[in-house]
Amino acid sequence: EPEVTQTPSHQVTQMGQEVILRCVPISNHLYFYWYRQILGQKVEFLVSFYNNEISEKSEIFDDQFSVERPDGSNFTLKIRSTKLEDSAMYFCASSESVYTEAFFGQGTRLTVV
Amino acid sequence: AQSVAQPEDQVNVAEGNPLTVKCTYSVSGNPYLFWYVQYPNRGLQFLLKYITGDNLVKGSYGFEAEFNKSQTSFHLKKPSALVSDSALYFCAVRDPTAGGGNKLTFGTGTQLKVEL
Numbered sequence: 001e002p003e004v005t006q007t008p009s010h011q012v013t014q015m016g017q018e019v020i021l022r023c024v025p026i027s028n029h030l031y032f033y034w035y036r037q038i039l040g041q042k043v044e045f046l047v048s049f050y051n052n053e054i055s056e057k058s059e060i061f062d063d064q065f066s067v068e069r070p071d072g073s074n075f076t077l078k079i080r081s082t083k084l085e086d087s088a089m090y091f092c093a094s095s096e097s098v099y100t101e102a103f104f105g106q107g108t109r110l111t112v113v
Numbered sequence: 114a115q116s117v118a119q120p121e122d123q124v125n126v127a128e129g130n131p132l133t134v135k136c137t138y139s140v141s142g143n144p145y146l147f148w149y150v151q152y153p154n155r156g157l158q159f160l161l162k163y164i165t166g167d168n169l170v171k172g173s174y175g176f177e178a179e180f181n182k183s184q185t186s187f188h189l190k191k192p193s194a195l196v197s198d199s200a201l202y203f204c205a206v207r208d209p210t211a212g213g214g215n216k217l218t219f220g221t222g223t224q225l226k227v228e229l
Contacts, residue, residue, distance in 0.1 A: 004156075031215060033216070033217075035217075041221075042203075042219050042220065042221045042222060043157065043203060043205075043217075043219040043222075044219075045216040045217065045218065048215060048216055055215075056215075056216055058216075091156060091157065093157075095215070098209060098215050099145070099164055101147055101159045101162050102159075102217060103159065104149070104156040104157040104158070104159075105156050106155060106156040107155075107156050
């Protein structure tokens with residue numbers, strides 16, 4: 001069964017450092033998303049991406065964040081200068097269309113120290 | 114703006130008994146509704162969805178949910194709970210009239226505990 005894969009599963013970084021979280025969405029999907037879940041809290045939308053551009057972003061997704069689809073398979077989330085409050089589980093997701101469910105990856109646990 | 118409420122932080126049920134996990138929503142237009150399950154240290158796993166059609170939708174692992182427009186609810190149900198159903202359950206809504214990026218808005222989650 002096709003699945004969304006994310007790497008790394010865990011990332012520890014020092015405050016102020018840049019991190020790149022990587023995702024390989026399901027191959028025939030057209031819509032890509034990043035969500036995050038701070039420990040013990042709900043899943044929050046960060047950004048959606050369609051047709052090689054951001055289609056929607058939340059207020060969390062400020063200038064420190066960026067997304068890219070550098071080739072036909074990868075979808076990345078970059079945090080330019082990490083803060084302690086960026087520590088969370090980051091989930092990548094993809095969907096085939098606006099009518100279908102999003103499939104989520106296993107997540108990357110980011111810890112900023 | 115779209116929102117979801119899951120009024121119960123935790124639901125406890127005995128194995129073999131029916132279970133219900135509650136969800137209510139608020140959107141401007143007709144909602145697309147989803148249930149996801151999260152096991153410890155795992156991602157979100159899709160269970161079922163309501164887009165249009167029959168109000169009762171069936172999904173994975175024997176789960177079902179009933180869309181009730183007048184009560185703006187989408188409660189998750191299972192006739193006979195299993196210990197292996199113990200997990201964190203999230204309800205989510207998408208407002209297709211909102212335009213933009215088809216984002217999902219999640220509830221706060223309900224921890225289901227099924228005991229022998």
